[in-house]
Amino acid sequence: xxxxxxxxxxxxxxxxxxxxxxxxxxxxxxxxxxxxxxxxxxxxxxxxxxxxxxxxxxxxxxxxxxxxxxxxxxxxxxxxxxxxxxxxxxxxxxxxxxxxxxxxxxxxxxxxxxxxxxxxxxxxxxxxxxxxxxxxxxxxxxxxxxxxxxxxxxxxxxxxxxxxxxxxxxxxxxxxxxxxxxxxxxxxxxxxxxxxxxxxxxxxxxxxxxxxxxxxxxxxxxxxxxxxxxxxxxxxxxxxxxxxxxxxxxxxxxxxxxxxxxxxxxxxx
DNA sequence: CGATTTTGACCGGCGC
DNA sequence: GCGCCGGTCAAAATCG
Numbered sequence: 001x002x003x004x005x006x007x008x009x010x011x012x013x014x015x016x017x018x019x020x021x022x023x024x025x026x027x028x029x030x031x032x033x034x035x036x037x038x039x040x041x042x043x044x045x046x047x048x049x050x051x052x053x054x055x056x057x058x059x060x061x062x063x064x065x066x067x068x069x070x071x072x073x074x075x076x077x078x079x080x081x082x083x084x085x086x087x088x089x090x091x092x093x094x095x096x097x098x099x100x101x102x103x104x105x106x107x108x109x110x111x112x113x114x115x116x117x118x119x120x121x122x123x124x125x126x127x128x129x130x131x132x133x134x135x136x137x138x139x140x141x142x143x144x145x146x147x148x149x150x151x152x153x154x155x156x157x158x159x160x161x162x163x164x165x166x167x168x169x170x171x172x173x174x175x176x177x178x179x180x181x182x183x184x185x186x187x188x189x190x191x192x193x194x195x196x197x198x199x200x201x202x203x204x205x206x207x208x209x210x211x212x213x214x215x216x217x218x219x220x221x222x223x224x225x226x227x228x229x230x231x232x233x234x235x236x237x238x239x240x241x242x243x244x245x246x247x248x249x250x251x252x253x254x255x256x257x258x259x260x261x262x263x264x265x266x267x268x269x
Numbered sequence: 270c271g272a273t274t275t276t277g278a279c280c281g282g283c284g285c
Numbered sequence: 286g287c288g289c290c291g292g293t294c295a296a297a298a299t300c301g
Contacts, residue, residue, distance in 0.1 A: 139274060141293060154292070158273090168292095 135159055135187070137167065148173050160189040 138158035144151045150171035157163040165185040172178040 138272090140295095142274090142276075143291065143293095146290065152291090 135165075145170070150176070157187060160187075163188055 135157055136159040137155035139153055139155050141154040142151050143154070148170055150173075152168055152170040155167045155169065157165040157167075165183065165187050167184065168182045170180055172180055
């Protein structure tokens, strides 16, 4: 719910290269050896750009394949879930929300529980169930449930002592790299990251659907101070950002998680 | 030393 | 009533 407003998963996957900086006007005045050198440099740059375009196109194709595969898996899982629910529910078809499965404790509640689900793909080696969504959570229990060998962790919001929000975090049965978090209730306090920048704990404020991507921009600092280098610096920045994103192995996973999260929200999961 | 995590015990609901 | 199960509590352990 709240995360959909915080996260914009729209990505422009167009493989168009950024506009080239205009060539310096004094290039045309060069002649002889320097002219052939610049021509060679242009050809080399063009070739590199073509190569870059091809690489990004291939990347785009891969991502498209991943997305279609995820859609397939999602529809399959959804049908399985529907079948499972129809078996389990039997007579009580008055459950108003499909998201509140296995929650039979709200029979005495007057107002409906606010429950939301969030799915995050993490590194397979990451055994922790801590989700960096910007709030401060205090773990108060852990259980191994019957339907899932992975333990389910119970968290309370510890940012405000009166905050009633709880969340359950458990790895998916199907894919151990996917962490499913179920949020219950509404925060009665503003988001910590909106109040102030959180102290430098191990987990900075992040949306649960937005894994951290680190961009190393230290190498692109221009050394020259002339104006001609400005456009080139921008070009370098764009190139390095694109290169960092496409080379980062976690980017695919992050993208997949973001897309699947958006997908699930759109289908009123 | 305070905050947080771990983990076994406990509680209440539910089905048989 | 009994056992199972999910959820919570709270003391001990751990961490920064």
